[in-house]
Amino acid sequence: MNQSPSAAANAATTAPRAAKGARFAEFRQAAIAIVAVLGGLIIWQVLSLNISPLFLPSPSDTWAAAIELAEDGTLAKSVVASLARIGSGWALGILIGVPLGILMGHFRIIREIFEPYIEFFRFVPPIAFITLAVIWLGPGEESKVALIFYATVFIIVVNMIAGVQAVSELRLRAAASLGASPLRTLLTVVVPSTVPFMITGARLAMGNSFLTVVSAEIVAAQDGLGALIWTARNYGRTEWVFVGIIILGLLGYTCDRLLRIFARTFLKRYSVTV
Amino acid sequence: MPAGASIDLEGVGIQISGQKIVSDISLSIAAGEFVCLLGPSGCGKSTLLNAIAGFIPVEGRLRVGGREIRGPGIDRGVVFQNSDALFPWLTALENVEYGPRIRGVDKTERRKAARHYLELVGLGHAIDKFPAELSGGMRQRLQIARVLVNEPSVILMDEPFGALDAQTREVMQHELDRIWRATRSTIVFVTHDIGEAILLADRVFTMTTGPAARIKAIVSIDLPHPRDETDPGAIAIHRELRDDIGEEVSKVLRQQGLREKTA
Numbered sequence: 001m002n003q004s005p006s007a008a009a010n011a012a013t014t015a016p017r018a019a020k021g022a023r024f025a026e027f028r029q030a031a032i033a034i035v036a037v038l039g040g041l042i043i044w045q046v047l048s049l050n051i052s053p054l055f056l057p058s059p060s061d062t063w064a065a066a067i068e069l070a071e072d073g074t075l076a077k078s079v080v081a082s083l084a085r086i087g088s089g090w091a092l093g094i095l096i097g098v099p100l101g102i103l104m105g106h107f108r109i110i111r112e113i114f115e116p117y118i119e120f121f122r123f124v125p126p127i128a129f130i131t132l133a134v135i136w137l138g139p140g141e142e143s144k145v146a147l148i149f150y151a152t153v154f155i156i157v158v159n160m161i162a163g164v165q166a167v168s169e170l171r172l173r174a175a176a177s178l179g180a181s182p183l184r185t186l187l188t189v190v191v192p193s194t195v196p197f198m199i200t201g202a203r204l205a206m207g208n209s210f211l212t213v214v215s216a217e218i219v220a221a222q223d224g225l226g227a228l229i230w231t232a233r234n235y236g237r238t239e240w241v242f243v244g245i246i247i248l249g250l251l252g253y254t255c256d257r258l259l260r261i262f263a264r265t266f267l268k269r270y271s272v273t274v
Numbered sequence: 275m276p277a278g279a280s281i282d283l284e285g286v287g288i289q290i291s292g293q294k295i296v297s298d299i300s301l302s303i304a305a306g307e308f309v310c311l312l313g314p315s316g317c318g319k320s321t322l323l324n325a326i327a328g329f330i331p332v333e334g335r336l337r338v339g340g341r342e343i344r345g346p347g348i349d350r351g352v353v354f355q356n357s358d359a360l361f362p363w364l365t366a367l368e369n370v371e372y373g374p375r376i377r378g379v380d381k382t383e384r385r386k387a388a389r390h391y392l393e394l395v396g397l398g399h400a401i402d403k404f405p406a407e408l409s410g411g412m413r414q415r416l417q418i419a420r421v422l423v424n425e426p427s428v429i430l431m432d433e434p435f436g437a438l439d440a441q442t443r444e445v446m447q448h449e450l451d452r453i454w455r456a457t458r459s460t461i462v463f464v465t466h467d468i469g470e471a472i473l474l475a476d477r478v479f480t481m482t483t484g485p486a487a488r489i490k491a492i493v494s495i496d497l498p499h500p501r502d503e504t505d506p507g508a509i510a511i512h513r514e515l516r517d518d519i520g521e522e523v524s525k526v527l528r529q530q531g532l533r534e535k536t537a
Contacts, residue, residue, distance in 0.1 A: 173359070178348065189361065
């Protein structure tokens with residue numbers, strides 16, 4: 001944004017080289033990641049050789065368990081159940097958190113009303129509410145979605161408040177002198193200015209959703225990855241626990257990647273850099 | 275484009291968080307006049323400009339076109355020094371269309387107006403570029419086009435070329451001179467650059483150092499446009515203004531206890 005004209009010209013002439021450099025850097029990064037993961041798997045395999053599979057199942061045991069769970073449909077069912085809960089709770093968190101955060105950031109009175117609650121509850125972990133959620137909302141989907149919503153909404157609100165407060169005063173003044181009323185300024189200047197903060201908030205909230213879904217499912221669910229991990233205990237199948245953990249990690253990584261690709265593709269003009 | 279509006283200040287004072295920034299300023303700017311506010315940094319010239327824009331409340335009377343100022347309005351367009359004032363998520367064309375869009379002008383009409391003013395400021399080739407893709411000089415042209423499209427009777431410019439390199443600044447000064455003569459708006463232009471003031475202004479208002487800054491002197495510049503800084507008349511005025519401002523700068527240095535070191 002604050003590039004000097006000469007810097008812009010430089011960037012233009014060195015662009016092809018820069019693109020080539022960027023491609024190489026990307027390739028290098030991917031290669032290192034693959035080697036690191038393979039190395040980790042080898043260390044895991046070696047460690048597990050002399051250890052009881054009940055204590056540490058080997059990668060091959062885990063792979064076999066994954067195939068077993070995939071074949072009888074448990075894996076797909078668990079993934080779908082967990083993702084549905086994460087998706088609804090997270091979406092609800094964004095739907096409520098983004099407007100609330102913008103209003104709190106923009107209007108002092110709204111911030112002053114909600115601030116004590118936000119500052120209080122953001123330190124109370126979702127797990128603390130599991131019992132209440134089940135009592136109030138029953139053992140069905142509602143309680144789990146509510147817990148994930150709870151785990152996401154604060155981080156989004158706090159991010160949006162920061163986003164609104166980071167909007168350049170100049171931009172607000174410019175809008176006012178171009179004829180925008182305070183409401184139009186809010187909608188046409190403040191909201192678009194905070195898009196990068198929405199994306200950051202959504203990504204952090206996604207992480208929180210994954211953390212919460214497992215605890216919620218362990219306590220009160222028949223299906224889902226949390227339930228799978230918990231059930232494994234009853235059968236002494238440590239390798240199922242490993243399958244659950246690995247699938248959670250992969251799903252989280254994939255969801256974050258998709259979110260970043262979405263943001264980069266459709267929200268590029270809002271200075272989203274992820 | 276409507277002709278410019280007059281600006282009248284009577285006993286205007288401005289306080290910001292309890293501190294008197296400018297005090298008891300009375301001046302009249304004629305419709306269509308180009309006026310520069312000149313003074314050392316921190317003297318309150320930008321504050322005075324912000325007051326005319328309606329961004330900050332004032333004591334005393336402040337009227338534009340005979341009407342009391344109560345807040346920002348489209349009759350007074352503002353060009354800021356920092357191009358952060360542009361909307362980075364909008365293209366050049368969309369930035370210029372912003373004002374008409376807010377006013378509810380229909381799409382074809384506002385697009386036509388926006389193109390016209392982008393052409394006028396020399397950005398006809400860059401209408402689909404985002405601000406981040408433009409050079410510093412082009413961004414300031416874009417700010418000017420975005421203001422012109424609202425056809426304001428007063429244009430307020432806060433060191434608009436202060437962040438540009440010397441060559442670009444010179445080009446922009448000549449462009450602004452041309453645009454002003456084409457539109458005939460009243461322009462109030464804040465600068466600390468004496469040469470810039472002489473190149474552009476009908477009258478230059480110098481200010482004393484703050485706090486509680488006042489108007490120190492008013493210098494009329496009756497040279498034909500476009501002007502040349504090396505013209506003997508311009509050089510004489512340059513000396514006069516330099517001595518004027520120099521006095522104020524020495525005052526600041528004395529206040530800071532730096533006079534001996536720099537003398």
